[in-house]
Amino acid sequence: GDSVTQMEGPVTLSEEACLTINCTYTATGYPSLFWYVQYPGEGLQLLLKATKADDKGSNKGFEATYRKETTSFHLEKGSVQVSDSAVYFCALSPARSGTASKLTFGTGTRLQVTL
Amino acid sequence: GAGVSQSPSNKVTEKGKDVELRCDPISGHTALYWYRQRLGQGLEFLIYFQGNSAPDKSGLPSDRFSAERTGESVSTLTIQRTQQEDSAVYLCASSLVWDRDHEQYFGPGTRLTVT
Numbered sequence: 001g002d003s004v005t006q007m008e009g010p011v012t013l014s015e016e017a018c019l020t021i022n023c024t025y026t027a028t029g030y031p032s033l034f035w036y037v038q039y040p041g042e043g044l045q046l047l048l049k050a051t052k053a054d055d056k057g058s059n060k061g062f063e064a065t066y067r068k069e070t071t072s073f074h075l076e077k078g079s080v081q082v083s084d085s086a087v088y089f090c091a092l093s094p095a096r097s098g099t100a101s102k103l104t105f106g107t108g109t110r111l112q113v114t115l
Numbered sequence: 116g117a118g119v120s121q122s123p124s125n126k127v128t129e130k131g132k133d134v135e136l137r138c139d140p141i142s143g144h145t146a147l148y149w150y151r152q153r154l155g156q157g158l159e160f161l162i163y164f165q166g167n168s169a170p171d172k173s174g175l176p177s178d179r180f181s182a183e184r185t186g187e188s189v190s191t192l193t194i195q196r197t198q199q200e201d202s203a204v205y206l207c208a209s210s211l212v213w214d215r216d217h218e219q220y221f222g223p224g225t226r227l228t229v230t
Contacts, residue, residue, distance in 0.1 A: 004157070036221075043118070044158075044206065044221040089157065101210065101217065102148060102171065105157035 002027040006090045006106035013080055013113050021075040021109045023064075023090035031092040033057075033066050033073040034103065039086045047075075047088070080113045087111070117141070119222035121207050127228045128197055136192040136225045140209030147190050148210075148219060149182060153203040161205075164190060197229045 006023040013019060025031065035047040035057070048057035050066035050073065057064050062077045073090060090106040120139045128134050140147050149161040160174040164184040175181070179197075184190040194201055204226050208219040 043223045044208075046218050049218075091158075101146070101219070102160040102163055102174070103150075103158070103219065104160070105150075107155065107157040 002031065002092060002094060002104045004090050004092055004104055004106040006088075006109055008107070009087075009110035011109060011111045013111070015082055015113055015115055016079045017113075019075070019077040019080045019084075019111065021088055021090075021111070023073045023075065023106060025071050025073065025090075025092050027071075027092055027094065027104075029094070030068070031094055033064070034091040034093070035062070035064055035073070035075050036089040036091060036105075037086045038089070038108075044089070080111070082113045082115060085111055085113045119207055119209055119220050121205075121222040121225050123225060124223065125226045125228075127230060130199060130229055131196055133193065133195045134197055134227065136194075136205050136227070138190045138192070138207030138209075138222060140188070140190070140207070141220055143187075144209035144211055144220070145187055146210045146217075146219075147184055148208045149190070149192050150206045150208065151203045152206060152224075153200075158206060161192070194227075197227075199229050202227055202229045 003026045032051045034049045037047045038044045048059040050057040053068035055066045087108045089108045091103045122137045147164045150158040152158045162182045163171040179195045182192045204224040206224045207222045210217045210219045
């Protein structure tokens with residue numbers, strides 16, 4: 001079945017450092033890929049998405065490119081802020097038409113940014 | 116507008132008791148999903164509702180788990196004869212249309228602890 005693997009945390013960075021959180025997936029066909037974020041005390045919210053190969057999703061300075069050849073969707077940010085401290089989840093939605101948009105999630109990566 | 120709400124926010128129950136968890140989706144959202152997040156793991160899909168179609172129950176872990184939805188409104192997830200392994204955060208999400216690319220909006224979750 002479908003699966004998502006992402007790097008284990010926690011990841012601790014100083015403010016303004018570069019961030020990469022690795023995510024790889026296993027799925028049939030051409031799934032849609034997502035990054036969700038959960039800030040402390042808040043619900044899960046969509047950060048960015050990409051629906052086909054070579055698409056780049058971006059939001060709030062974060063980017064991720066859908067790489068079918070490496071089945072990856074790594075999350076990157078050039079300069080992190082303390083306010084980016086959160087748990088980040090990589091997820092995919094199946095490619096098959098006529099099915100539910102149920103999401104398959106990775107285990108989450110906790111990011112802590114310090115001054 | 117109001118987001119997805121869930122109640123209770125926390126529930127502690129004794130092993131063997133039944134529990135009911137409630138989800139109020141965003142008004143007008145036709146699709147509703149339940150997920151479970153056990154400690155240190157990713158979110159697992161449980162069940163999905165779309166309008167009057169038969170729900171996709173493929174993620175329910177056992178026959179102790181069931182869910183209902185009245186029309187396009189409130190949903191209740193019921194766990195009978197709870198076990199310690201049922202301890203988790205139960206998340207509900209809703210979306211506008213039955214479309215794999217459409218954003219799912221998550222509630223804050225119900226933290227269930229089975230003692």
